[in-house]
Amino acid sequence: MNNYNGRDKTGSLKRNHFSFLFIGLALVMMQASCTQNNVKEDNTPKKYFDAHQLNGCFALYNNGTGLFTVYNLKRYRDSTYLPASTFKIINSLIGLQTGKISSDSMVIPWDGITRNIPDWNKDLNMYQAFRVSAVPYYQEVARRIGKDTMQFWLDSLKYGAGKDKKTYKISKIDSFWLDNTVKITPDQNLGIVKKLYFDELPFFKVYQQKVKHAMLFEDNSNYRLGYKTGWGTTDKGHALGWIVGWIEENKHPYFFVLNVESADPNYDMKDVRLKILKDILKEYGFFQGAM
Numbered sequence: 001m002n003n004y005n006g007r008d009k010t011g012s013l014k015r016n017h018f019s020f021l022f023i024g025l026a027l028v029m030m031q032a033s034c035t036q037n038n039v040k041e042d043n044t045p046k047k048y049f050d051a052h053q054l055n056g057c058f059a060l061y062n063n064g065t066g067l068f069t070v071y072n073l074k075r076y077r078d079s080t081y082l083p084a085s086t087f088k089i090i091n092s093l094i095g096l097q098t099g100k101i102s103s104d105s106m107v108i109p110w111d112g113i114t115r116n117i118p119d120w121n122k123d124l125n126m127y128q129a130f131r132v133s134a135v136p137y138y139q140e141v142a143r144r145i146g147k148d149t150m151q152f153w154l155d156s157l158k159y160g161a162g163k164d165k166k167t168y169k170i171s172k173i174d175s176f177w178l179d180n181t182v183k184i185t186p187d188q189n190l191g192i193v194k195k196l197y198f199d200e201l202p203f204f205k206v207y208q209q210k211v212k213h214a215m216l217f218e219d220n221s222n223y224r225l226g227y228k229t230g231w232g233t234t235d236k237g238h239a240l241g242w243i244v245g246w247i248e249e250n251k252h253p254y255f256f257v258l259n260v261e262s263a264d265p266n267y268d269m270k271d272v273r274l275k276i277l278k279d280i281l282k283e284y285g286f287f288q289g290a291m
Contacts, residue, residue: 041070048279055261057258058259061190075186081261086244091141095126095145097204101126104126106126110123111140120136124137126214127213142174159188189259212226223289226245227243229273231270238265239265240259241272249286250291260272
């Protein structure tokens with residue numbers, strides 16, 4: 001299988017016929033998903049943000065009705081933030097598509113540097129690294145992909161291109177999703193996951209399925225919950241947290257994005273993000289298998 005792998009020795013981009021099709025399908029991928037006609041603004045989630053002294057937004061998309069239920073619509077639709085580890089969704093797909101990740105079982109050896117998250121301090125494969133959100137693994141994947149190839153895919157996906165159609169350029173290949181040089185709206189982040197769920201992103205279906213498999217954290221008789229978290233620091237020095245994903249009940253998917261922010265740079269987002277998400281979803285009637 002010949003995949004796109006960057007530039008050849010003459011500097012020209014190598015593409016196969018699949019790449020043209022994929023890129024064409026991707027041209028509208030990052031457009032805003034919601035309009036004034038399919039949005040219900042709802043302040044119900046506010047109490048969960050307030051309980052943890054956080055600002056932010058939340059959106060839930062009902063795939064059956066096409067309705068968005070949104071708390072803090074302006075932030076959801078118009079404000080951009082570093083994607084942090086939610087970018088591992090795209091990083092994984094590009095890595096798989098270009099062959100830099102040979103499979104979700106491909107191991108990258110631990111570099112021997114001890115970090116403050118024990119789960120990162122060992123050899124990991126893609127599936128494991130995704131689920132523990134191992135930054136070093138995905139930094140190495142990005143380095144193997146290379147700046148030119150990564151930029152090609154971000155441009156093709158219009159990843160991070162806001163309402164002003166600004167195209168973000170990569171700074172350092174192994175930190176651009178963490179250092180605020182590339183940003184994304186919550187609306188765009190939700191749109192990515194919706195496309196992924198239906199295998200509509202411009203990557204081979206098998207690779208999208210591998211990423212969805214890595215995202216599926218809860219699967220029982222009542223519901224299936226898949227998500228990716230993110231945690232970073234904004235250009236204002238604020239702590240930022242993400243969760244983006246889907247919940248499926250009775251084979252009916254709903255897509256969500258949670259974006260939370262604290263002026264305290266040391267705010268511990270790790271458990272709070274998931275608690276807020278589950279509190280909101282429970283408020284809306286999920287987890288009982290009745291939706």
